[in-house]
């Protein structure tokens with residue numbers, strides 16, 4: 001038999017070993033090794049045996065090195081499919097990510113080295129058993145003696161034969177074995193006690209004959225178990241109203257058996273009520289039909305749905321998913337983590353039941369692995385989840401939906417620093433599947449692409465039932481101040497809340513800052529309390545009476561006297577949600593007021609409980625950050641107050657006008673979703689700013705047109721790419737010296753390869769706007785570059801910063817390279 005060559009990725013932190021290594025696959029393993037399987041290989045000078053994953057198999061090897069051999073193959077089936085391998089390689093190149101990080105995004109959750117394969121023995125009839133060869137028979141015997149189940153590695157050890165994988169595959173094809181994956185986690189599996197009748201009775205009569213002489217209760221239990229089969233102990237005790245002692249005594253007499261069974265870890269609560277299918281409105285139908293028309297003609301396409309808040313986008317996704325199921329295809333529906341509320345989950349699970357897998361960051365590794373496995377094994381047809389669900393390992397993917405596509409969380413800020421939209425496009429290209437992205441406020445980039453024809457634009461201009469979009473009133477807070485109102489609430493907002501309370505309607509108040517006061521400062525000398533690890537002013541939290549850093553979490557007691565001038569005039573400035581809550585409670589003592597932000601929702605279940613109380617109208621006024629801004633659908637909310645629309649406007653980032661427009665539109669969209677008209681009050685110190693003005697008119701198109709002109713004029717995305725390189729470390733002097741050194745090397749390199757004139761702009765190195773985070777000083781280089789030259793530029797950056805070909809000493813220095821980052825702070 002011939003030999004082959006495998007490219008193997010090894011899990012290794014060091015960037016110098018982060019590349020595929022070529023190994024020889026000897027003839028005896030050639031048939032067994034496949035792309036996506038894990039193998040054991042000798043690695044490094046000492047030939048330490050390590051686990052790696054095969055990403056490519058080649059017929060030829062043209063190198064001159066003497067190759068090491070693969071020692072053994074671990075899996076009997078690939079852990080990941082070819083399309084996901086290709087996707088990872090593509091990501092590592094596109095986002096300059098280490099291979100191993102790119103692969104970890106698509107590998108099963110947890111440590112891939114810990115994945116185990118269990119082999120289960122099915123029933124084997126004698127006539128079939130007799131047809132097996134000796135090796136096959138011994139495999140069957142070993143598993144049989146091991147109570148019908150064995151872990152693959154253990155079986156191999158007992159077989160002492162390298163061809164075990166092949167034998168297993170043969171037996172599997174004969175229906176004698178099945179395999180399933182499992183991962184070792186620190187979380188103990190959950191068990192529950194189950195009860196069943198020990199003896200088999202053919203009929204109730206037989207049962208009565210055998211144990212009829214026993215007590216009435218015992219007979220009742222036995223009959224119950226005869227009807228139901230194996231059931232949870234708890235359920236039995238409840239149903240027949242029996243004590244544990246009766247059941248225990250039956251066990252002692254050998255009538256029944258109590259066993260521990262593992263409970264399948266599931267993040268989906270069982271008591272989800274069905275979500276009925278809506279008859280599509282005319283607008284919804286047009287949109288749905290256009291998409292289905294493309295799908296039915298087998299045209300893989302991309303769509304952007306621009307649909308106002310409350311226009312019923314979710315119903316369209318649900319019906320598209322249903323069509324996919326009918327076609328035997330799978331769907332991925334992505335929503336921002338923050339909108340992955342019980343409400344969203346309920347809509348999907350309520351419609352499709354156990355055909356839905358839910359993936360989000362609050363799941364434990366065990367839970368996540370279970371969801372991953374269900375997808376991989378084809379047990380579910382839909383994956384609903386946040387960003388990383390784009391990697392759901394389906395094998396027949398028909399549709400990807402990205403809801404609220406403008407959300408910044410779709411861009412990852414950790415390796416691989418991928419943009420979910422681009423990854424989704426890539427996956428859809430691989431499968432020939434359909435991509436639908438949607439928003440009430442599409443990002444400038446996406447809308448621009450729809451105008452260029454890369455996405456087909458579909459509009460939903462009306463709310464469901466022709467409900468009106470809420471009326472938006474802008475309040476100039478400078479005038480409020482001039483007229484003597486120093487409160488957080490303008491007169492108009494105060495009166496509107498009061499009226500809303502009288503009418504028994506609910507109110508949402510939004511402020512994009514948590515905590516109580518946003519900074520603490522000395523009135524005498526101007527000293528501001530800042531985090532001593534980050535260059536960020538600290539936020540006061542009243543309940544704990546602590547100053548907290550929102551970047552690194554450091555908490556300290558607030559000072560009584562100024563540490564600089566020793567004065568006592570320490571003052572608390574700025575407002576956060578906690579202060580809004582305090583004021584609201586004071587002004588409306590009879591209202592039920594609740595706050596929803598990171599601080600009040602960290603306990604498990606607290607988030608759900610607030611949303612439930614809101615739904616059941618037990619809360620009059622809900623105060624919150626981003627969390628109350630998106631996707632929530634409460635019919636009784638008729639008033640939305642935006643306490644300060646300017647917080648996002650003043651950040652030194654080219655996206656801040658866009659973010660402000662989106663936020664106001666989205667928050668406003670929470671009002672008037674039921675039978676009653678909604679009203680929105682926006683308080684601001686910049687009432688004439690176009691973001692605020694155009695959000696008031698719901699004029700997305702005018703906003704887009706204005707914004708896109710600015711982007712063009714000042715050369716920002718989508719007209720260019722922005723690459724941010726942050727050089728950071730604890731020693732500020734070294735950071736400065738190294739930044740300058742690397743900057744010079746980069747410039748020289750770009751000159752050498754004749755790229756310097758094609759790169760639009762290189763600025764830096766200068767202190768990053770967030771100059772210090774967690775004790776690290778950060779210097780930044782920003783490069784702007786058109787699409788045509790981006791690949792060349794990336795190669796240069798890789799050469800200089802990642803491979804460090806110039807052998808610069810980088811002790812204590814790290815780099816963070818991000819292509820089109822979310823924010824350039």
Ligand SMILES: Nc1ncnc2c1ncn2[C@@H]1O[C@H](COP(=O)(O)OP(=O)(O)OP(=O)(O)O)[C@@H](O)[C@H]1O
Nearest residue numbers: 278279280281309310311312313314315464631669
């Ligand atoms: N065809 C329909 N007939 C009646 N009600 C519908 C229909 N489609 C959707 N709805 C209901 O309309 C409400 C708004 O729909 P949905 O929440 O999907 O809007 P959306 O466009 O996603 O809004 P947002 O962008 O604000 O999240 C929901 O309560 C939904 O159940």
Ligand SMILES: [Zn+2]
Nearest residue numbers: 522525562565
């Ligand atoms: Zn002072």
Ligand SMILES: [Zn+2]
Nearest residue numbers: 531534549552
């Ligand atoms: Zn800090």
